[in-house]
Amino acid sequence: MILTVTLNTALDITYRVRSLRPHASHRVSDVTERPGGKGLNVARVLAVLGHEVTATGFAGGATGRVVQERLTATPGVVDALVPVAGATRRTIAVVDERSGDTTQLNEPGPTVTPAEWSAFQEAYADLLASASAVALCGSLPPGVPVGAYAGLVRAAKAAGVPVLLDTSGEALRRGVAARPDVIKPNADELAELTGSHEPLRATQDARRRGALAVVASLGTEGLLAATPEGRWRATPPARLHGNPTGAGDAAVAGLLSGLVERLPWPDRLTRAAALSAASVLAPVAGEVDRGAYEELLGRVAVTGEVTAA
């Protein structure tokens, strides 16, 4: 199975209102809820691709219970979230029906105690034993040390499990130094890591900092990859209109499934770009329709060069 780690899980709630006006009272016309946090989004897309996935991380309180119930009801995904005393956070996206704009309210995550962090690390080590690859995704909740991902990368490598890291800021900086197999920063995260706003240079620089392969997700410009085998760019078909939330998570699922299936890099990137595009086009942010993905597969252009042996 593929293991995804989401230390800061969430219940993502979407409200539709006629028009959001501060200081007014609003009737919510429609409520949707789904388990959130980048690693859970990755898990769902991997399941759509037919992979067996185990999702770990933390869950607590009434909201954590809802996240676990929903996860358990997702075909192909096994819930291995570790309990915390604090409450899993809710995120609320308020969609203004008139303008189409979204206002976001994000609760703080639960504070994880040292004992809970230790319990997670033990559970993680156990899960690695049967994992073919692992994705470490998203922000760290309060209480988890900033070097957490570096430790989880090292544990995966010690267990011989390929590891992809998708986070930001100091957690990414420290994690990269532990030499993950792949990182998937977006343009901002890559610039913050390397100090360079020039993606070609920055992906190379991120490799020098420790990442074996770097795949930068550059929005409408697609993916830019620097790997030991070569450098490639995967470009989606024309400009896509839709919701880019979750597109990066779909790309992670594509990269990870391609790694497990031992696809050549260009094929992994094609898959990742097609999943990313399918996610943008999906009516619900981050959900991927298998039919749309398969149709898009043929419309991704990959260009690049293989590294001389």
Add this chain to the structure above:
Amino acid sequence: MILTVTLNTALDITYRVRSLRPHASHRVSDVTERPGGKGLNVARVLAVLGHEVTATGFAGGATGRVVQERLTATPGVVDALVPVAGATRRTIAVVDERSGDTTQLNEPGPTVTPAEWSAFQEAYADLLASASAVALCGSLPPGVPVGAYAGLVRAAKAAGVPVLLDTSGEALRRGVAARPDVIKPNADELAELTGSHEPLRATQDARRRGALAVVASLGTEGLLAATPEGRWRATPPARLHGNPTGAGDAAVAGLLSGLVERLPWPDRLTRAAALSAASVLAPVAGEVDRGAYEELLGRVAVTGEVTAA
């Protein structure tokens, strides 16, 4: 025990944010949650006064579970909520720390099926057998017939249980015709019921429509009562600064406890006005501090006249 009915229960969530701006992303700095819906607020205040209270109405889904857990943890309150398949609604109050203003987002209530409505009516009839008084509070969720309160008023009267009705619009109009012992409209609800914006005339008119006693809550002007025994006005001490949310529910608790304790009307009104004022002054909307209430009791002025025998 005193029975309170809340057909449209809620989980009231309060978020604090630095400054609410549409289309931006916000970190919520503080989250508080409590069971809501007018009848549950009434139940809490009755418990503070030392009464045994049973709270019924509907609860469903994950949010309903949280409401029931919280209610069970409230000393003096017994949870007798009836299950529904739909999810209990959340209300979210977003408090802007800079302006102090509140933006409200209210989910729709669950749709109650005819079978669920029948199950509630049976449970209600059973609970009436051991009730000394009953309060019917708040709006009707979708699926519950608009004449619901009229039926519940009649059932209470048939069981010999005094009944207070606190609702609005057509549900109030129909409920009043069933001759409840007390109604407690606010100024708007009273004007909508009677067509008169003159409170003295409107309270008399509401009595003619069927209510045995009418206690109008007029905000900073206090309470105006028209009863078979006389007419009174209870005025709180000066202008109070605070949150008026829940002040009407505190007044209902005062009226109902006074009725059960067979207090004379002026004493019931003094209690209701003092509880209402204590609720306005409380840091959390609708919570009443017993010390503040007792201090305010001596500062409510009641004026009026007894009806000639």
